[in-house]
Amino acid sequence: MEVTLQVGCAAEANASLAEALGWELSAKLRPLLDSLAPLFDGLEVTRTSYGAEFCEHLLPTPEALQAVRAACLRPFTFLTPYVGDAGLAKLRALLPELRPGDEVIFSDWGVLNVLHREFPHLVPVQGRLLNKSLRDPRVMGLYAEAGPGPTLTVLQGSNLDNRAYTAMLQRFGVQRAEIDGLPQGNDLAAASMELTACLPYGFISTARVCQAAGLGYRKAEKFQPAAPCKQECQTFLLEHAYTNSPFENRDQRFWLKGNSYFYLHTPAMVKALVRSARDGALKRLHLQTRLPMLANGVAA
Amino acid sequence: MKILAPIRELDELEMLHAAGAEELFCGFVPQDWLERYQGAVWLNRRSTKGSSLETLGDMRALTDAAHAKGLPVFVTFNAPYYTAEQTELVMDLAQRLSEECGVDAFIVSDVNLMLRLSEARLHAGTHVSSVAATLNLEAIRFLLNFGPSRVILPRSVTLAEIACIKQGVGDECEIEVFMLNDGCAFEEGFCATTHHHSVGAFCTSLSGMQTDFEWHGRHFSVRRRAWLRKNLEDYREWVWYLNGNGCGSTAKGLPYGPCGLCAVPDLQKIGVDSLKIVGREASPLKKLASVKMVADIVHRARHGVPKPVVIERAISLRQAPEHCHSGYMCYYKVDA
Numbered sequence: 358m359e360v361t362l363q364v365g366c367a368a369e370a371n372a373s374l375a376e377a378l379g380w381e382l383s384a385k386l387r388p389l390l391d392s393l394a395p396l397f398d399g400l401e402v403t404r405t406s407y408g409a410e411f412c413e414h415l416l417p418t419p420e421a422l423q424a425v426r427a428a429c430l431r432p433f434t435f436l437t438p439y440v441g442d443a444g445l446a447k448l449r450a451l452l453p454e455l456r457p458g459d460e461v462i463f464s465d466w467g468v469l470n471v472l473h474r475e476f477p478h479l480v481p482v483q484g485r486l487l488n489k490s491l492r493d494p495r496v497m498g499l500y501a502e503a504g505p506g507p508t509l510t511v512l513q514g515s516n517l518d519n520r521a522y523t524a525m526l527q528r529f530g531v532q533r534a535e536i537d538g539l540p541q542g543n544d545l546a547a548a549s550m551e552l553t554a555c556l557p558y559g560f561i562s563t564a565r566v567c568q569a570a571g572l573g574y575r576k577a578e579k580f581q582p583a584a585p586c587k588q589e590c591q592t593f594l595l596e597h598a599y600t601n602s603p604f605e606n607r608d609q610r611f612w613l614k615g616n617s618y619f620y621l622h623t624p625a626m627v628k629a630l631v632r633s634a635r636d637g638a639l640k641r642l643h644l645q646t647r648l649p650m651l652a653n654g655v656a657a
Numbered sequence: 658m659k660i661l662a663p664i665r666e667l668d669e670l671e672m673l674h675a676a677g678a679e680e681l682f683c684g685f686v687p688q689d690w691l692e693r694y695q696g697a698v699w700l701n702r703r704s705t706k707g708s709s710l711e712t713l714g715d716m717r718a719l720t721d722a723a724h725a726k727g728l729p730v731f732v733t734f735n736a737p738y739y740t741a742e743q744t745e746l747v748m749d750l751a752q753r754l755s756e757e758c759g760v761d762a763f764i765v766s767d768v769n770l771m772l773r774l775s776e777a778r779l780h781a782g783t784h785v786s787s788v789a790a791t792l793n794l795e796a797i798r799f800l801l802n803f804g805p806s807r808v809i810l811p812r813s814v815t816l817a818e819i820a821c822i823k824q825g826v827g828d829e830c831e832i833e834v835f836m837l838n839d840g841c842a843f844e845e846g847f848c849a850t851t852h853h854h855s856v857g858a859f860c861t862s863l864s865g866m867q868t869d870f871e872w873h874g875r876h877f878s879v880r881r882r883a884w885l886r887k888n889l890e891d892y893r894e895w896v897w898y899l900n901g902n903g904c905g906s907t908a909k910g911l912p913y914g915p916c917g918l919c920a921v922p923d924l925q926k927i928g929v930d931s932l933k934i935v936g937r938e939a940s941p942l943k944k945l946a947s948v949k950m951v952a953d954i955v956h957r958a959r960h961g962v963p964k965p966v967v968i969e970r971a972i973s974l975r976q977a978p979e980h981c982h983s984g985y986m987c988y989y990k991v992d993a
Contacts, residue, residue: 385871439847441814442793442821464847466768467795489738489767492849495856500697507742508697516738521776522769547740562843562850562859565792565813568892572884577984579888580895582813593885594871601865603855611866618859 358634359641361404361434361553366421366654370428374402377646385596386612389621390646393557396627400642405429408436410464410484410649411563411617413444414570414586417653422454425654434460436649437468439486441565441583445471452476462535463487473529483526483534485555490515490539492559494609494620495599497541513544523549535643538626545638553641554630558619558648567616569593590615591652614650658925660955661731661833662948663937665708667719672945674726677952681723682731682764683937684709685716685754690746697853700747701733702788708938717758729761733937735786737846738767748773755781762806765789766846771803782806784833790846792818794825807831809933812841816920816989820927831930835988837947838935840899840915861900864893898985907976911950912936912943913986918954918971920989922964925955950974968993 362377364370369377378394381387407425409415416438417425426433435455437448445467452471455461457478463469464484472481491497491512500512516522517534526534533551536543537559545552570586571579597618599609612619622630633639662678664670673681684701686709703709710716720730732754739747747770754760760781765771766788774783784807791797797808808826810819812835823832841848842860850859870877870885897903901914917924917932924932932955934947953974957967968991972981980986 382873383871385869439790439844440793441818445793445795465790465792465796466799467791467793467797470795470799486847490849491737491851493851493856493859495859495862496851496853507693508695511694511698511740511743514740516740516767516769518741519739519744519769520741521772525768525772560847560849562848564843564847566842568888571892572888576891577982579891580985581990582815592873594873595885595889596869596871597863597866598868600867601862611863 358400359403360400361406361641361643362402363406363436363643363645363649363651364425365407365647365651367424367428370405370407370425371430372402374400374644377644381647383594385594386648390557393622393624393627396624396631397644400631400644402431402644404432404434404641406434406436406462406643407653408462409438409651409653410436410462410486411438411560412567412590412615412650413438413440413447413583414588415615415650415653416444416447416451419451419454421654422451426454426456432458432460434462434482436462436484437464439465440468444583449475452479455479469529469531477530481529481531482553483531485535485537485560486563488515488517488534488536492537492539492561492620494540494559494561494611495602495606496604497539498606499604501541509541510544512541513539514547517548517550517552520549526550533640538622538630540620540626542629545633551640553643554634554639555643555645556630557622557627558645559622561611561618561620563617565616568595568613569615588652590650594648612648614648617650619648658929658955658959659931660948660951661931661933663934663939663944664719665937666710667715667722669941669944670719670722670726672941673948674728676945676948677955678728678948680729680731680931682733683719684733685711685750687711687750699736702735703733703938713753713758716754716760720759724759731762731764731784732760733764733786734770735764735766735788737788739770744769744773748777751779751781752777755779764809768800768803771800771805775803784809787811787835788846790844794822797822797826797830801826801829805830807833807930809833811845812915812988813844816923816927816991819924819929823927823929827928833931833933834917834924834929835915836917836932836934836951838912838914838939839901840988842896842899858900860896864896895985898980898983902980902986906943909976910942911946911976912939913977913980915988916975916986917988918950918974919968919987919991921954921958921971922967923989923991925958965993
């Protein structure tokens with residue numbers, strides 16, 4: 358079984374999973390992660406990932422990427438976010454730092470277009486942002502509890518169920534896609550592509566307007582799309598408790614880091630994904646032992 | 658630069674046309690879809706009940722009447738994705754709406770559906786929905802592989818980015834941008850939540866949740882905590898504006914909510930092809946008021962009224978300058 362580990366700097370490039378499970382310093386998240394840790398027993402890291410899936414302002418500098426790539430002794434995956442044209446220019450300047458055969462997770466059709474045209478020696482992988490499925494943790498679990506039927510079939514599936522779509526991706530050199538564990542469960546058999554599951558955090562939503570970046574602006578200037586920031590996201594975590602739920606899940610928690618909201622996979626979800634990886638339904642697990650909004654070794 | 662208005666039924670056509678609508682878009686959800694998915698899985702980005710037409714007969718009547726007035730009609734198939742089973746249902750609908758009802762284009766988010774429609778070679782064209790999250794020129798170039806005649810830019814694309822995109826691909830496809838009504842706190846194409854009535858939109862639901870900050874620096878002082886709290890309050894206020902000022906309206910019944918009226922002169926200069934008014938589920942009164950406001954401003958811009966005068970007029974039309982001056986009700990940041 359293949360296991361990718363996301364790192365945040367050159368010093369972490371070849372870390373073991375045991376080391377990585379100690380990286381989370383958040384008093385809120387650490388105990389939750391500790392409770393999931395036994396479920397990862399026996400997993401060996403075979404690949405390193407580095408980069409940013411959710412924010413173009415968290416892309417590393419060429420020097421930081423170069424340092425991680427040089428230090429990394431394992432196969433390498435570079436994570437890239439959705440981007441405006443300015444972000445795409447910044448990203449394009451990073452891609453020459455990668456080596457032939459390195460994977461690039463793309464979260465934006467523009468990035469795939471550039472990879473296909475200008476960097477055919479890199480291996481594009483569809484990121485989870487482009488794996489379309491509803492992940493709303495407030496309510497999706499309830500559909501699973503309601504039992505099988507056309508609705509649950511749709512909710513457990515995704516755009517990857519369509520063979521015409523995956524054939525098109527393959528024409529652009531894409532053989533693999535990343536997914537989240539879904540609160541309603543994943544129908545992995547329906548997907549016609551090699552799959553990697555990200556865990557233990559699933560994304561709920563993300564935005565070009567960043568709440569954290571608002572800290573650096575006067576009130577009337579706040580919340581502009583793609584506004585420059587000082588990586589204020591690295592200074593705090595905002596936890597939401599679903600206290601206004603119309604259902605019984607008022608103890609549910611969601612976390613905002615910068616411009617993106619995340620949920621934590623339950624033990625049952627982690628178990629199911631690890632089991633699927635051992636069975637071969639998933640080809641790979643992508644472990645992110647900190648919320649995937651890292652500063653990437655660049656000082657804020 | 659056309660004015661694109663939402664429509665829910667034939668009865669709204671006359672007034673929208675008279676008010677200045679030059680293009681129309683609507684949803685279509687047949688009864689068998691509602692029966693199969695029981696309201697939980699939406700065919701388009703609006704709730705399955707009350708915001709879409711439901712029969713081919715109604716659709717044909719609408720397109721015939723709209724065409725008689727010279728207005729094209731576009732239909733939304735803009736769910737973020739369709740599974741393999743759903744795709745066959747949607748393709749069958751698309752075939753009938755195009756060939757039997759004369760629909761002019763489908764508004765599509767799912768790249769698989771774009772691909773299938775491009776292979777089907779229907780009379781109806783394809784418009785790339787904002788839900789496809791085309792945030793840059795290269796993304797549009799990629800999607801041009803599937804033959805769309807128009808791309809609708811997400812709300813988060815700035816004026817400078819719109820200009821860059823229009824310059825880059827304006828000869829290959831039309832560009833449509835948002836002009837009035839609903840906002841989206843998140844990037845719509847990357848929001849994996851539901852707006853189902855049982856839980857409401859995630860962004861507005863967040864404002865009612867209990868929150869707790871964790872500081873990752875050295876000392877979480879009282880002052881820092883207050884700073885974070887104030888920013889969260891500001892953010893919640895911004896979301897309130899996105900949500901149509903709490904779904905409110907002026908004393909005269911004019912709709913509040915996100916607005917790009919002040920940007921019309923800039924958008925005209927850029928060469929944007931269409932201005933979208935959101936809200937096919939809205940009341941006829943709100944639709945009418947929205948089209949009238951946009952038409953008033955577009956008319957002035959077309960006749961060369963200076964930009965500062967257009968902006969002044971736009972603010973006066975909204976009848977709530979305090980909201981305009983908040984900075985939170987604007988789709989676009991405009992240099993006066």
